[in-house]
Amino acid sequence: MHRQSFWCTVMVEQPRYTPVELIRLTAEYFKTKNVDAPRLEAEVLLAHLLEVDRLRLYLDFDKPLTQDEVAGYRVLVRRRASGEPTAYICAKREFWSLEFEVCPGVLIPRPETEVLVERALEVMGETGEFLEVGVGSGAISTALMKERGGWRGAGVEISAEAEIVAARNIAKHGLGGRYELFSGNLYGPVVGRVFNVIVSNPPYIPSGEIEGLEREVSEHEPRLALDGGEDGLEIIRRLAEGAAPHLEKGGHIMVEFGAGQGGAVKRIFEETNKFDQVELLRDYSGRDRILRARQS
Numbered sequence: 001m002h003r004q005s006f007w008c009t010v011m012v013e014q015p016r017y018t019p020v021e022l023i024r025l026t027a028e029y030f031k032t033k034n035v036d037a038p039r040l041e042a043e044v045l046l047a048h049l050l051e052v053d054r055l056r057l058y059l060d061f062d063k064p065l066t067q068d069e070v071a072g073y074r075v076l077v078r079r080r081a082s083g084e085p086t087a088y089i090c091a092k093r094e095f096w097s098l099e100f101e102v103c104p105g106v107l108i109p110r111p112e113t114e115v116l117v118e119r120a121l122e123v124m125g126e127t128g129e130f131l132e133v134g135v136g137s138g139a140i141s142t143a144l145m146k147e148r149g150g151w152r153g154a155g156v157e158i159s160a161e162a163e164i165v166a167a168r169n170i171a172k173h174g175l176g177g178r179y180e181l182f183s184g185n186l187y188g189p190v191v192g193r194v195f196n197v198i199v200s201n202p203p204y205i206p207s208g209e210i211e212g213l214e215r216e217v218s219e220h221e222p223r224l225a226l227d228g229g230e231d232g233l234e235i236i237r238r239l240a241e242g243a244a245p246h247l248e249k250g251g252h253i254m255v256e257f258g259a260g261q262g263g264a265v266k267r268i269f270e271e272t273n274k275f276d277q278v279e280l281l282r283d284y285s286g287r288d289r290i291l292r293a294r295q296s
């Protein structure tokens, strides 16, 4: 059979495919559609359809799928091949080894952002209160509270859709009693409140670059989560300028930023004259990714 045409046939007939065979054919089809990690994606989608974990697919390697299962898989495969991210198809994504619900109104949490969690934990002692600006799925706040049982958190989110999903994720992980979630713009909902730590993974893509991103991002992820204005730094500027009244003396603000933005982000924080330490921290690929500033 011509591999590329496998998933293009109108009706999938005999032979009855085993999981391993379907995964192999799908991975080849995904390659022709420039899907990253094609085999992994094929496995994740099949495991999602059959409601089993990925390992189970290989334990049941010789058990053919029913025609209904193959037809259901075909729908998922075609959605992925057309550019829809697997996390949205499966409505979930893992972050910090925890499962989070996601949907198209909510940014898919990225593994790189785990560095922000790690570096924030370094400055979080036994107890305290943190603020997250731009909560999205709630992944960062949830990870911080899971790791620091003595901390309370507050989060601000401008997107109503993301706020609903974050509330569900935080509740699912049993953390609702230690977290306040606010709807609003930047520091607006927390006027008069002071925190030990502020974290944010804000939108930081320059507006004009969004269309040129991979289609999974540009066509599917929420613009509100990506668009950092003309130079990508508009939200970061407002985070830096507004932080001081919300941070205790010696408290830290930590902000994720994009490739090549480190120098400009550092200057933005230094020019506020509110911080006595401003440093750039690297991710595992050695790239500057996090700004950490200490309130003087």
Ligand SMILES: C[S@@+](CC[C@H](N)C(=O)[O-])C[C@H]1O[C@@H](n2cnc3c(N)ncnc32)[C@H](O)[C@@H]1O
Binding pocket: 107, 108, 109, 110, 113, 133, 134, 135, 136, 137, 138, 139, 140, 156, 157, 158, 159, 162, 184, 185, 186, 201, 202, 203, 204, 224, 225, 226, 235
């Ligand atoms: C890059 S996403 C990060 C989401 C999540 N924290 C994560 O790391 O996966 C940025 C988030 O900030 C939210 N956001 C954008 N502008 C905002 C603003 N002015 N005030 C509050 N939240 C904002 C977006 O809706 C989005 O959920």
